[in-house]
Amino acid sequence: MKYMKRRGLKLFAVAALLPVMSVGVVSQSSKAPAVPSAVSMSAEDSATVKVVTQLVRDFLANVPKNDPKVFEGFFADDVIYTRSAGVTVKKADILKNIDARAVTEPGATYEGDDFTVHPYGNMAVVNFRLIQHSGSQTNYFRNTGTFLKRNGTWRAIAWQATRVPPAETRPPETRPKPEEK
Numbered sequence: 001m002k003y004m005k006r007r008g009l010k011l012f013a014v015a016a017l018l019p020v021m022s023v024g025v026v027s028q029s030s031k032a033p034a035v036p037s038a039v040s041m042s043a044e045d046s047a048t049v050k051v052v053t054q055l056v057r058d059f060l061a062n063v064p065k066n067d068p069k070v071f072e073g074f075f076a077d078d079v080i081y082t083r084s085a086g087v088t089v090k091k092a093d094i095l096k097n098i099d100a101r102a103v104t105e106p107g108a109t110y111e112g113d114d115f116t117v118h119p120y121g122n123m124a125v126v127n128f129r130l131i132q133h134s135g136s137q138t139n140y141f142r143n144t145g146t147f148l149k150r151n152g153t154w155r156a157i158a159w160q161a162t163r164v165p166p167a168e169t170r171p172p173e174t175r176p177k178p179e180e181k
Helices: 002-031 043-065 068-074 091-096 098-104
Strands: 075-082 109-120 123-134 137-150 153-164
Touching: 043 068, 043 109, 043 123, 043 137, 043 153, 068 075, 068 091, 068 153, 075 091, 091 098, 123 153
Parallel strands: 075 153
Antiparallel strands: 109 123, 123 137, 137 153
């Protein structure tokens, strides 16, 4: 009997509050714009977005130089990097493979677009599309990096690269529709 009274009381409370809750939803929805508004950022967060985006752009522009200093300055000593093949490497492996990449991809250039940066104080998460131009071939990757600002310097502490398959090899649900091209 006690159980029934408690259960009944809970149901009564929910039933009594339901109209009040729905009024709140209606009043909120009438005030909200039809299109979601952009997230407002502090000046510090906006500066972080600009700095991290430019850091990635500069890195990509300088990768073809095969200069270890470019990689040293971009990746933290304790970086965890997962390549598009699923292999996880450390900074020493990245530095060791600079010359191998120069041989296997001579003349390749890199750029990024479609950047999204989420700043979190002295950390930031960036996602973007990396575009690799290698001769007449263009390859695309989605990259996600986590940056940490230590001693005033931003460095990548985690990185994930995922190769975007060519359009003809993508599953049908991810291919662009004819009207989207």
